[in-house]
Amino acid sequence: MYVVTNVFSQNQGTEEKVWIVDDDGKMYINKDLPVYLWLSTSPDESSKKYRLKSHKTDKFTNPMYFDTEGHNTVHSPFAVDNKTKKIKMPREDVVFDLWSDGLAPVTSSKLFDAPKYIKSGTIYYGKNLKLNLKSTDAVSGIKEILLSVNAAAYTAYKSNTDLNKEGNTSIKYYATDRVGNVEGSHSKSFVVDITAPIITKTITGPQKGNIYGQKTKIVLASTDNLSGVKKQYYLIDGKRSVYSAPIPVRLVKKGNHKFNYYSVDNVENDNKDDGRAMDFTYDDVAPTVTAEVVGDQHKSNYLFVSERSKIKLAATDETGVKEITYGIDTKATNVYSDQFFLKKQQGIQNISYKAEDEVDNVSRVHGKQIFLDNKTPVTGITYKTPQFFNNGTLFINGNTNIKLYSKDIHSGVKVIEYAIDNNSSFQTYTSEIKIPDEGEHKIYFKSTDNVNNVEVIKESDCFVDVSSPxxxxxxxxxxxxxxxxxxxxxxxxxxxxxxxxxxxxxxxxxxxxxxxxxxxxxxxxxxxxxxxxxxxxxxxxxxxxxxxxxxxxxxxxxxxxxxxxxxx
Missing domain, CATH: 2.60.40.10 (Immunoglobulins)
Structure with a gap:
């Protein structure tokens, strides 16, 4: 077989136009080659030869060209028997076969084993892209297929070629046949994208560490520099959803959850194996808030307090309390920092209060109605018989009952106390009293109400006469x-x-x-x-x-x- 060697470069090569003889004796000739017919009487290639001339068609010979693509013949009208040297009967031509080839091979390409995506006329391929080239030649057959990737020198294509280098990719390829016909170069341009998108997670709204509230949202954002982002996915406790908008955390139940997320580009590159996951706790429970009176207080038809009483607010919450707010006869807008007094104003006062935790869960507004009692009781004294009044002096005897009484129209009287003369201490009044000792006496008395408002001490003078005439x-x-x-x-x-x-x-x-x-x-x-x-x-x-x-x-x-x- 006659073989021509190619020199490879990044430009398409040229081939010498040749003829060849196959192992089976078939002769193939490039259709563009001139043909000269030589005659020899010996099979020895080095024997004397004579180049035939045509007198009838001289202008079409020496050289002559084959007109038919494919099978051509050179023949003599009658075949002569090699032994008898007579025309073989029945008559038949003597035919010399050869094949003329003037057409270049035809090569087709196939890109496969990778996802494909087209955007604005640009073709993108994903991972595991392979190139398959296949050529056909109708006459002499394929000598070789030549391939250039990204303007590199042409090399012989042997089998499927991996194209896994990311970025803009161009391929050129062509084939040559065995007699020097060269196919015009084919080219394809596309983008290989083997990198997954970059996805980021942002938490908006209230949060404390990994604890989120009712207004918290999870925001996902992805970028992809080549084929572009196709979809973003997230999984909450294993259930997958397509991300389309910020995810309200309130859609899950209260408690602990696992959140995974990933994105996929248009050629199926994804980042779901990159460990993008987080644990979070959803807290939709508002704090528990309480109010209590510190100091003077008494419960009856109202909860009575004094000016000295303070209001203590407290709240508990699993996530932590951010603030407590309150108001006195107003909305609960004052930030609570310590125990506070009520307005120094007699009568009913309404306390409103609420609490907010670290993730903005707000309790309902609670109310507590309190009656501020800043009035003291009024105490009086009555002397029963016997008694005698003379010249501004009240005379009684040792058996005269002395009655103390008190009135408080709000929280009520808690205790009446009295003392007789300066040298005695106050004692609780429980029933009518008597003074057994003769002489001048001064009774001191006061009352305290149920919220410890103490009356100013009052006094009453009397003279006890226990002597008989x-x-x-x-x-x-x-x-x-x-x-x-x-x-x-x-x-x-x-x-x-x-x-x-x-x-x-x-x-x-x-x-x-x-x-x-x-x-x-x-x-x-x-x-x-x-x-x-x-x-x-x-x-x-x-x-x-x-x-x-x-x-x-x-x-x-x-x-x-x-x-x-x-x-x-």
Whole structure:
């Protein structure tokens, strides 16, 4: 076989036009080659030869050219038998076969095993791209296929070629046949993209570490420098979705979750094996917030407090409390930092309060109605009988009940306290009191209400009289002798003696005097004359007189005296 060697470069090579003889004796000649016919009488190639000439068609010979693509013949009209040297019968031509080839091969290409994408006229291929070239030649057959990648020197194509270098890629290729026909170069341009997109994650809205709230969103963004981003995906607890807009975290249930995300470009490069994952906790529970009164307080129809009372707010939350806000008869807009006082204003005050956690979960607005009581109770004193008022002084005795009473129209009276005179301490009033000690006394008293508003100390003066009147018995005549009774000596008075009864009282004065003679029923002593008229001591004998004197407070004294009335 006749072989021509190619010199390779980045430009398409040229081929010498040749003829060849196959191993089976077939001859192929480039159709563009001139043909000369030589005649020899010997099979020896070095023997003497004669170049044939045509006298009839001289201008088409020496050289001559084959007109038919493919099979051509050179023949003599009649075949002569090699042994008899006679024309073979039946007659047939002597034919010499050869094949003329003037057409170049035809090569086709196939890019395969990689995803393909076309954008704005540009073709993109992904990973594992392979190139297959296939050539056909109708006559002499393919000598070789030549390939140039990215303007590199042409090299012989043997088998499928990997094209996995990223970026703009151009290929040129052509084929040559065995007699020097060269195919025109084919070219293709495309982009190889074997790099996955770059995806980023951004968290917008409230967050504390990996704890997200109801307003939190997960934002994904991808870029791809070549074929472009096709889709972005995310998985929450293994369930995949296509990303189209920021993802509201509130779509999941409260608790812990796993988030994975990746993107794919238009030739199926993806980054899902790059470990893009995060754990997060969704918290949609608002803080628990409480309010309590610190200090004076009393619960009845209202929760009563005093000016000294403070309001303490507290909140708890798994994520952490960001702030507590409150208002007094207003919206809850004041930021709570420490216990606070109410307005110093008597009456109902409404406290509103709420709490917000670190991921912006806000509790409902709570309310607490409180009655500020800054009025003290009013306490009074009443003296019961017996009592006697004279010249600005109130007189009572040791049995006079003294009643203290108090009134508080808001939180109510908690306790009444009193003290008697300066040298005693206050004690709790539980029931009516008495003062047993005689003399001038001052009663101090006050009340405290249920929120510890203490009344200014009041005082009341009184004089306690526990002394009974002093009783006197007088006679109109001096005794005239003595008489003994029961071993005791008694004065003796004449029959016409008059007896006088009298009493004096140190403080209040005597109110009444009573008498009884020898056990008789007590009678009111009005005067000596009235007493005498009753003839109670008209007869001779011993008389025992019991005198009782009562002052204006009911203090009473008694005196007993025995005497003897003489006869005629």
């Amino acid at each position: 002093e009783i006197f018995i007088k006679y109109s005549i001096e005794p005239i002798g003595k008489e003994t009774k029961d071993g005791k000596s008694h004065d003796v008075f004449p029959k016409h003696t008059k007896v006088y009864f009298a009493a004096t009282d140190k403080w209040c004065g005597t109110e009444k005097i009573y008498y009884s003679v020898n056990g008789s029923k007590k009678a009111l002593y009005v005067s000596t004359q009235a007493f005498q008229q009753r003839n109670l001591i008209a007869k001779k004998g011993f008389y025992t007189v019991v005198i009782t004197a009562v002052d204006k407070l009911g203090n009473s004294g008694e005196k007993t005296e025995t005497f003897f009335i003489a006869g005629e």
